[in-house]
Amino acid sequence: xxKLWEALLTLAILIAALAVGIIIFGVDPHVPMFVGVMAAxxxxxxxxxxxxxxxxxxxxxxxxxxxxxxxxxxxGILIGVWINAGVVPTMxxxxxxxxxxxxxxxxxxxxxxxxxxxxxxxxGTMGTMGVALMGIGFGLGxxxxxxxxxxxxxxxxxxxxxxxxxxxxxxPAMAGTDVITHVKAMILPTGITYAITLIFFGVLGVMQYxxxxxxxSRVIEFSNALNAAEGGIFNISPLLLLPPxxxxxxxxxxxxxxxxxxxxxxxxxxxxxxxxPGACTLGTIFDYGKNGYYFSEEALAMFExxxxxETSYTMTRLLExxxxxxxxxxxxxxxxxxxxxxxMEQTHQLEVIVNSLKKFAKGPAALVGLTEVTCxxxxxxxxxxxxxxxxxxxxxxxxxHKMGVHPAVLSSALEGAGTVTSALIPWNTCGxxxxxxxxxAPWGAGGYGPWAIFNWLMPIMNxxxxxxxxxxxxxxxxxxxxxxxxxx
Numbered sequence: 257x258x259k260l261w262e263a264l265l266t267l268a269i270l271i272a273a274l275a276v277g278i279i280i281f282g283v284d285p286h287v288p289m290f291v292g293v294m295a296a297x298x299x300x301x302x303x304x305x306x307x308x309x310x311x312x313x314x315x316x317x318x319x320x321x322x323x324x325x326x327x328x329x330x331x332g333i334l335i336g337v338w339i340n341a342g343v344v345p346t347m348x349x350x351x352x353x354x355x356x357x358x359x360x361x362x363x364x365x366x367x368x369x370x371x372x373x374x375x376x377x378x379x380g381t382m383g384t385m386g387v388a389l390m391g392i393g394f395g396l397g398x399x400x401x402x403x404x405x406x407x408x409x410x411x412x413x414x415x416x417x418x419x420x421x422x423x424x425x426x427x428p429a430m431a432g433t434d435v436i437t438h439v440k441a442m443i444l445p446t447g448i449t450y451a452i453t454l455i456f457f458g459v460l461g462v463m464q465y466x467x468x469x470x471x472x473s474r475v476i477e478f479s480n481a482l483n484a485a486e487g488g489i490f491n492i493s494p495l496l497l498l499p500p501x502x503x504x505x506x507x508x509x510x511x512x513x514x515x516x517x518x519x520x521x522x523x524x525x526x527x528x529x530x531x532x533p534g535a536c537t538l539g540t541i542f543d544y545g546k547n548g549y550y551f552s553e554e555a556l557a558m559f560e561x562x563x564x565x566e567t568s569y570t571m572t573r574l575l576e577x578x579x580x581x582x583x584x585x586x587x588x589x590x591x592x593x594x595x596x597x598x599x600m601e602q603t604h605q606l607e608v609i610v611n612s613l614k615k616f617a618k619g620p621a622a623l624v625g626l627t628e629v630t631c632x633x634x635x636x637x638x639x640x641x642x643x644x645x646x647x648x649x650x651x652x653x654x655x656x657h658k659m660g661v662h663p664a665v666l667s668s669a670l671e672g673a674g675t676v677t678s679a680l681i682p683w684n685t686c687g688x689x690x691x692x693x694x695x696x697a698p699w700g701a702g703g704y705g706p707w708a709i710f711n712w713l714m715p716i717m718n719x720x721x722x723x724x725x726x727x728x729x730x731x732x733x734x735x736x737x738x739x740x741x742x743x744x
Contacts, residue, residue: 258299262299262302267605293592313599313603314599316598317599321591327377327380328583330517330518331380332545332578332580334517334524334578340532343500343527344575347391347497348395352396360393362458368385372414375504376420377507380503381407382694386404401706405704423641428667430650431663433662438668445714449713481563489551499524503519544579546581548577549578627670628673630652632644636681636684662731673714673715679708680712
């Protein structure tokens, strides 16, 4: 077992590399994260592990994230194909016709909540509905940060509460309870947080855009630029809304995420060949699926000639995206992050740190708070939400049992802090995915972080409900009463 200072030194090197790279030089987190991998590997060699063992731990870590990597690649293909087929432009077009500024934010939360609940995937929701809503927000002149915050709040609510979600099944498995008990335990704190989120975005929309007084000329210009019948690029049809429905229905019928999303790609290809003749061919599908969608020189020339510079910039920024190559930054970040996480877990460096923290848990509320802090730190230092659920879950399960607390309290803490805070950390695989998919960073000027109300409020509300005693249950599932035996 490593000494505490040895494990902390590895983490300190990682955090220092990330801080210098991201804050001082403004670079992507990939190479700074690899510096952390080197530090973890050198510490493992110092502890007496052979290189073959260190290498295997890295491979084991990567293996745990292979599903995430596959989803990243497939979502990249889906976005490129859907834009080429006119699916995303159609979603944006009709959204611009229906949504009004005063109700836009709360509509974003509700739409993404329903989609994520039905599919069990926040990533799939953000890659489909999220992309479309960001485009509608651009058209309505909304703040991209506020729009993305509303999208994330809805997507992560659904992902957190859906029995179809991998994290919703992973958390109770690590804690030692079943998924239905886990979901029931989350209802009260999640419901309160969700209600506050809806009220916040409802008030925000009314205060900033009351009466629909926004300049709708930009909306009209943007929607016309999308519709070929109005001099735009794509043939718009209600039938092009079918591919998102196919994905939702497939996953709701318990089709696994990867084949479910693939069905959405196939549906997009078929409808694209029908509705975008000439513009959508097998050649463009292969091209845009790999490289992402991009406008032809003729289209760009038309934008410059007929659109305002702002609308032209919006069109290209929003719709030139997707593709496998567009997701390679996320894929490589995931691989490097899991190399680090694998070493830290297999060489027990993380275990030593967490064990040293257990002495601060003097009661159930303190233990839940410690669990949530550990989840957040795991998201930051081993930047993958699955690790932030698996490792703290394994470390603290016995401690909850010793204290006489029901494992669903642990699973709720894992989900309430591990799943949702991953989106708030720029170098976490979730933060990287959101930046690549929605084209907006979590922090900095115009970032979505301050507006992702559900994500940062959820762990606070979960802890408060435990502190008050509303969600604190004993091993029999009854309201918790601390006995003398448990206290000892």
